[in-house]
Amino acid sequence: MLSAKIVIMGPPASGCREMLATLARGTGATAGASGERALEFRRWEVSPDVRIQFYGVVAHPTLEFAWPTICKGLSGAVVTCDAAAPALLEHTRHVVDFLTTSFRVPVVVAVGEADQPQALSLVDIRQQVQVPEEVAVVPCRFQNWDSVKQALMVLFYAIRARIDDERGRAR
Amino acid sequence: MPFSGDIAELGLVEVVQLINLTRKAGVLAVETEQGLAVLYFVGGEVVHAQDAEGQGVQAVRRILACPVGRFQFEQKPFVAPRTVTADTLSLIMRAQPQTAQAPAAPTGQPPQQPAAESRRPAATTMLETGSERRVAQRLRPEQQGHPLLRFSPEQVELVISKLESL
Numbered sequence: 001m002l003s004a005k006i007v008i009m010g011p012p013a014s015g016c017r018e019m020l021a022t023l024a025r026g027t028g029a030t031a032g033a034s035g036e037r038a039l040e041f042r043r044w045e046v047s048p049d050v051r052i053q054f055y056g057v058v059a060h061p062t063l064e065f066a067w068p069t070i071c072k073g074l075s076g077a078v079v080t081c082d083a084a085a086p087a088l089l090e091h092t093r094h095v096v097d098f099l100t101t102s103f104r105v106p107v108v109v110a111v112g113e114a115d116q117p118q119a120l121s122l123v124d125i126r127q128q129v130q131v132p133e134e135v136a137v138v139p140c141r142f143q144n145w146d147s148v149k150q151a152l153m154v155l156f157y158a159i160r161a162r163i164d165d166e167r168g169r170a171r
Numbered sequence: 172m173p174f175s176g177d178i179a180e181l182g183l184v185e186v187v188q189l190i191n192l193t194r195k196a197g198v199l200a201v202e203t204e205q206g207l208a209v210l211y212f213v214g215g216e217v218v219h220a221q222d223a224e225g226q227g228v229q230a231v232r233r234i235l236a237c238p239v240g241r242f243q244f245e246q247k248p249f250v251a252p253r254t255v256t257a258d259t260l261s262l263i264m265r266a267q268p269q270t271a272q273a274p275a276a277p278t279g280q281p282p283q284q285p286a287a288e289s290r291r292p293a294a295t296t297m298l299e300t301g302s303e304r305r306v307a308q309r310l311r312p313e314q315q316g317h318p319l320l321r322f323s324p325e326q327v328e329l330v331i332s333k334l335e336s337l
Contacts, residue, residue: 002321002322002323002326004321004322026337027334027337046329046330046333047329047333049326050326050329050330052330060181062174062175062176062181063174063181063189064174065174065193065195066189066192066193069192069193069194070192075321075322145337149334149337152334153331153334153335156327156330156331156334157331159322159327160324160327160328160331163322163324163327164324167324
């Protein structure tokens with residue numbers, strides 16, 4: 001049985017919890033055995049042999065000491081970002097920096113509220129959040145399953161590409 | 172690394188849960204309208220709790236019920252009696268319904284020296300936190316393996332095709 005861990009993480013009020021709730025509705029993922037308040041867990045039984053554990057982490061600065069432990073063993077991550085809340089971008093940059101420098105796994109930045117009049121463009125967000133070149137930045141409506149699904153598929157495509165790279169290197 | 176915050180913003184259940192998850196050792200001081208209370212952790216488990224009304228599991232429950240106030244957690248060595256042997260996760264899970272009816276006590280002293288007459292007799296075990304620090308250090312990300320190789324390409328394909336079909 002493969003049990004892979006995907007972390008969905010972003011500053012408070014950046015859409016992290018909404019994305020996890022939509023994901024749970026779309027996949028039928030159930031709450032994990034330790035479904036508690038500070039973190040949210042959802043378990044998606046893809047097949048009898050493959051299980052995906054989604055960890056929703058509101059990246060509260062007070063709890064930064066716990067981020068390495070929460071993310072330990074992750075296979076990929078989605079960082080939620082609010083295009084209409086420039087005040088959160090510095091915090092988002094910190095989360096992206098933490099994930100990309102601490103773990104050698106694919107990361108996707110999912111940008112919500114991108115259709116708001118005052119929203120920053122994806123290009124501006126990439127620049128201000130200092131998103132590394134290899135990390136995809138995609139628009140995402142966190143309450144819409146099709147949109148959340150697209151963001152997840154970008155992540156899993158990136159995971160597939162990285163696995164191919166790793167295996168090629170191992171040979 | 173000490174961390175602190177406002178209970179209204181981040182509940183004590185969540186704070187204790189995260190200390191438990193990260194297996195920290197140290198002292199969580201809670202300042203509320205009712206006074207000062209302290210929880211002691213070793214390896215993320217509450218081993219001693221003290222508020223003005225007493226110590227042990229009942230004190231844990233009263234402390235977790237505090238709706239307002241401030242907290243500060245500090246990783247530091249301490250010596251304390253073991254008054255809590257219950258599993259911390261169980262205490263967290265039971266915290267809300269039980270503490271809802273348990274008003275916190277008036278101002279008391281921090282338990283640097285535990286009260287001589289506690290309602291629940293303290294175990295004689297004295298706790299030392301140095302070894303627990305080494306456990307916490309094992310959790311640094313640079314010491315972790317590469318989880319991607321757990322996936323086979325076929326398993327990733329399965330996840331992608333399943334997602335596409337939903």
